[in-house]
Amino acid sequence: MAWADLPPDLLGAVIARLPHPGDRARICAACRGWRSAARRRVRHQPPWLVHPDCTFCTTGRDGACFFPRIPGLPDNATCLGAAGAGWLALDCTDDVFRRTPIWDNFSYETRTFVVYARPDVKHRHTYLLHNPFSNVTVPLPELDAIIGHVAETFEVRKVLMRSNPEDLIAVATSNRHYNVILCRPGKGAHVLPLLRVIDVAFLGDDMLYGITSGDELVAFHLGKGVDGRPQVTRFRLVIVNPMAGYYNKHSWSWPADDTTASDYCYEYDGLEKDGNDDESNDEDDEAPYQEKNGNEEEEEADDEAEAANPEDDEEEEEEVDTSFNADDDVSDYEVREGDWELPYEAKDETFTARYLVPSLSGELLLVRHQYELTLDSGSYTNKVEVFKADVMAGRWIPVTAHDDGLGKDEALFLSRSFSKSTRAHGDVEPGLVHYVSGHMDDVLDTRSWSIRKMTFRWPRQRDLADDKWQTWLFPPELVL
Incomplete structure (x- = not known):
């Protein structure tokens, strides 16, 4: 033949x-x-699922896992997530904890993970944007100078391009000093701390939105400074949730009206810090911003108390470097529900993951995926809720079965580090909401508003990676 x-x-x-x-x-x-x-098969390729070790799985009817890693990447690179269509955000570091697959740290004898992130161990990091389809790499020295020397517990939750690698890039982290970072390669950076933002999404050319673990929505008005440096001219809380659970544990509140960025931000132009100085971004150094609240004397007193009690200082450092949530092993992105006063008691666990994603019609959507992790039968989805942001009214509007659901021929692909609304084609059905949390093979079908099995199965190797760090990557369309 x-x-x-x-x-x-x-x-x-x-x-x-x-x-x-x-x-x-x-x-x-x-x-x-x-x-x-x-x-018939390849013009519209379904998205890949990339693991933190830079291996990947294809999806669809012929989905498979591919080893070794994506070619062309640095040997010490860890995938933080997709930064846009066809682009990956990479973290190049010697941080073994970050680069080691989670199941490599599991002891089957003790049934525990023997290696945990430590807040007292710091590593040097270099951040890159890489397109594996064109083999183009764009360094991000602005991020290296700000978060290039961080503890093992530090997390970059999302790196998101507005349009291309030369344009504005938004970074959300777990650290209170650098909660939201805006940078433009070669132009500088802009840092907004203490906002409790866990996910961000661009909407239009001049707006960035952030969601908190309390379902509160923050609107950032974007601008440009001298020589194209990114700026946030003002920001405000457009959707408020006074019943957010963290108010019970944290004395934290928002200003009543718009807040000007000059009172709350730090601008970096690449000249104020030496990127080769190992201590330039030490978590114990002074925060790179000044809060104008008149509490300098109280802060000095706290510093003296910490110096007199090094054990307390160590505990405080651990709280700073981990995420804002009170549970060390659960981030604000994926909140564990229920009463946990008896951690030694074996019980089922309920988690809620939140995703912020623009729809194809230009609306801002919040998707809440609640799932149960049982002791005997693995994971299953409790419910999936979809909301539209009504900024003018200051509330989330539920999308229900009585509505049209998603737009015509629209499907959602959600992950902690990258979420996207896309046109349905080929193996991708319209009206489906795909999520990677919980290692489950089900989707939300907004046409019938029911949870059902996916139309294709995940490759078995997909379950070996930590789903918290898995990301969707959309290959470019092949022109035939």
């Missing part, structure tokens, strides 16, 4: 094992028969 006469099913199986668009383009150029087979 000639190569050009291979059966379409066999050609389809071969194409499924060649996920890179360049390889598929070469298949299309081989002959008319191969081009015809590829045209």
Whole structure:
């Protein structure tokens, strides 16, 4: 049998094992028969699922896991998540805890994880944007200078491009000093601390929105400073939730009206800090901003008390470097529900993950995925809720079965580090909400407003990675 006469099913199986668009383009150029087979399968490729160790799984009917890692990446790179369509955010570091897959730290004898992140151990980090399809790398020295020397417990929750790597980039972290960072490569950075933001999303050219673990929505008005440096001219809380659970544990409140960024931010232009200074971003150093609240004397007294009690200082450092949530092993992004006064008592656990994502119609959506982690039967979804932001009225509007659900031919792909609304095509059905939390194989079908099984199965290797760090990556469309 000639190569050009291979059966379409066999050609389809071969194409499924060649996920890179360049390889598929070469298949299309081989002959008319191969081009015809590829045209039916590869023009609109479903998203990949990339693991923190930079290996990946393809999705769809022919989904498979690929080892080793994505070619062209630095050896010491960890994938923080997708920063945009076709782009990955990378963290290059010798931080073994961050780069080691979670199950490598599990002891089957003791049934516990033997390696945990430590707030007293810090590492040097270098951040990059990388496009694995064009093999283009863009360094982010502005992030290196601000969060380039951090503890193992420090987390970059999201790195999000507004349009391209040369434009504005938003970074959300777990640290109170650098909660939201805006940077533009070669232009400088702008830092907003103490906002409790766990997820961010651009909407239009001049707005950035952030969501808190209490379902509160923050609106950032974007601008430009001298020489194109990014700025937040003002920000305000547009949706308030006075019943947010963290108010019971944290004495934290918002100003009643708009807040000007000059009272609350720190601007970095690349000249104020030496990026080679190991102590330039030490968590124990003075915070890179000044809060104008007239409490300098109280802060000095606290510093003296901490110096006299080093044990208390160590406890305080751990609280600072971990996420804002009171539970060390659960971030604000994925809140554990219920009463936990008896941690030694074995019981089922309920988690709620939150995702902020713009729809194709330009509306801002909040998706809450609540799932149960049981002792015997694994995980299952309790419910999935979708809300639209009504900024003018200051409230979330539930999207229910009586509404139209998602837009026509629209599907959502949600993960902690990257979420996207996309047109449905091929193996991607319209009206479905996909999520990676909880290692579950179900989706929300907004056409019937029910939880049902996915149309395709995840590859088995997908369950070996920590789903908290898995991210969707959308390959470019192949022009045939």
